[in-house]
Amino acid sequence: MLNTDTEGVLQEAATGALPGWERVEELARAAHARYRAVDDGTVADYIPVLAEADPAWFGIAVAETGGALHEVGETGVAFSIQSISKAFVYALVCEEFGHERIGELVGVDNTGLPFNSVIALELNGGHPMNPMVNAGAIASTALVPGATAAEKWESIQAGLSRFAGRELEVDERVFVSESATNSRNQALARLLQSYGRLDADPGETVELYTRQCSLLVTASDIAVMGATLADGGVNPVTRERVVSADVARDTLAVLAANGLYERSGEWLFQIGLPAKSGVSGGIVAVAPGKGAIGTFSPRLDEAGNSVRGERATAYLSRTLGLNIFASIDARATEGKQR
Ligand code: GLN
Numbered sequence: 388m389l390n391t392d393t394e395g396v397l398q399e400a401a402t403g404a405l406p407g408w409e410r411v412e413e414l415a416r417a418a419h420a421r422y423r424a425v426d427d428g429t430v431a432d433y434i435p436v437l438a439e440a441d442p443a444w445f446g447i448a449v450a451e452t453g454g455a456l457h458e459v460g461e462t463g464v465a466f467s468i469q470s471i472s473k474a475f476v477y478a479l480v481c482e483e484f485g486h487e488r489i490g491e492l493v494g495v496d497n498t499g500l501p502f503n504s505v506i507a508l509e510l511n512g513g514h515p516m517n518p519m520v521n522a523g524a525i526a527s528t529a530l531v532p533g534a535t536a537a538e539k540w541e542s543i544q545a546g547l548s549r550f551a552g553r554e555l556e557v558d559e560r561v562f563v564s565e566s567a568t569n570s571r572n573q574a575l576a577r578l579l580q581s582y583g584r585l586d587a588d589p590g591e592t593v594e595l596y597t598r599q600c601s602l603l604v605t606a607s608d609i610a611v612m613g614a615t616l617a618d619g620g621v622n623p624v625t626r627e628r629v630v631s632a633d634v635a636r637d638t639l640a641v642l643a644a645n646g647l648y649e650r651s652g653e654w655l656f657q658i659g660l661p662a663k664s665g666v667s668g669g670i671v672a673v674a675p676g677k678g679a680i681g682t683f684s685p686r687l688d689e690a691g692n693s694v695r696g697e698r699a700t701a702y703l704s705r706t707l708g709l710n711i712f713a714s715i716d717a718r719a720t721e722g723k724q725r
Contacts, residue, residue: 389653389688391701392422399708400715401659405677406707411449412457414706418699419447419459428686428694431666436564440466440668440685445695446606449703450614451678454623458607465603466683467561469665470502472547472599473524474646475612478620478638479546480530482630486637493518493526495641502648502691503571505578513582519645519663522575528596529587536591543599550612552625555602562601569597606669606683613671613679623678639673650690658701659710670696674709 405411423445432438446462481489494516498507501520508515508522515523533539548555576589585592604612615622616639619632630638642661647654654662662672668685670693680703682696704710 389650389657389697391657392425392698393657393701393705396702396705398705398710398713401708401710401713403676405451405674408455411451411455411707414703415447415449415457415459417706418702419445421702422695422698423460425695425698426686428688430668430685431687431691434561434565434568434666436561437467437667437685442686444668445684446682447699447703448605448607448610448681449678450607450610450623450681452614452618452623452676456607456610456624461683462606462681464683465558465605466667466669466685467558467600467665468547468602468604468609468669469600469667470519470524471604471609471663471665471669471671472602473519473527474616474638474642474663474671475547475550476524476531476543476599477518477527477641478550478616478630478634479542480527481634481637483532484530486633489530492530493523495644497645497649497651499649503575505571505575508575508578513578513584515579515584517641517645519641520648521572522579525572525576525592525596526579526584528599529585529592531595536595539595540598543595544602546629547599547602547612549622549625549627549629550615551604551608552611552622552627553608555604555608557598557601558603559601562598565597565600566594569593572596600665604669606681608681609669609671609683610679610681613673613681617673617675617677617679639675642673647692648690650692654697658697658704659712660700660704662700664692664696666691668693668696670700672700672704672709674707675711677709
């Protein structure tokens with residue numbers, strides 16, 4: 388079972404809003420202090436450059452839908468976005484293709500298997516099961532609008548930058564390192580093609596996918612990106628509409644079911660928020676209507692999720708009353724200012 392280490396931490400009920408600025412700030416600091424010294428987990432090294440990350444890095448950012456941003460620890464350290472990109476590329480292709488069509492094309496159900504599983508694809512007749520594992524993410528990247536690979540890249544980079552509210556750049560070293568070692572993703576793309584499930588060149592699509600995974604972000608960036616999904620598709624800092632409210636909703640539903648790979652059920656059980664993690668150590672968790680928590684710390688558990696990130700998010704979900712399943716008897720709060 389996922390160790391969230393929240394023994395004795397009071398579960399606040401989910402209400403319509405975050406507590407005031409001061410309280411959010413205080414709890415973000417408390418979460419950082421409480422889990423800073425945790426040294427369980429290991430830094431990913433299957434993409435060679437990722438092994439250079441400092442295991443001590445730990446940043447927590449909370450972006451509110453009202454536009455406020457709380458930052459504690461290493462929220463300015465840039466890391467490659469990796470799998471977190473899947474959530475936002477998915478939102479962009481949903482915007483293009485719509486609810487029904489995209490649901491058919493990439494699926495929404497959990498595979499119960501690791502993110503890079505080939506078997507998951509085989510067992511499902513070559514149909515990707517969801518866009519948050521590599522097969523479904525590669526299929527989603529292939530659907531990005533653009534007549535050429537360059538135009539598709541432009542759509543991805545510009546789209547993810549709109550979510551972040553600033554121009555995101557690629558870490559070329561990460562891109563080169565992953566490109567040299569991503570034969571498994573190339574195999575997944577070929578397999579999709581063999582089943583008639585990839586409407587683009589497999590090599591070109593994996594290159595685009597690898598480039599999207601190499602975009603550099605900070606904990607604060609992913610918090611703002613998540614808060615855009617929490618804010619009906621409008622970036623709470625720039626106030627630009629990035630996707631429709633329906634697309635934001637659909638993306639969060641897919642994140643709830645699949646964002647933490649085969650640990651998604653445990654995550655929902657313990658933390659109760661749609662979220663997405665990546666192997667470089669980022670996690671973004673979204674509280675619809677309220678905001679998002681972006682954490683960054685490179686030590687990962689066996690499923691590839693950041694250990695400190697999981698714990699800090701669990702702590703903040705409980706203390707800020709973010710768990711979407713946590714309610715209390717309505718009469719018990721009558722007349723109380725909450
Ligand atoms: N680029 C990585 C891969 O495709 C992303 C995986 C992840 O963050 N879980 O293997």
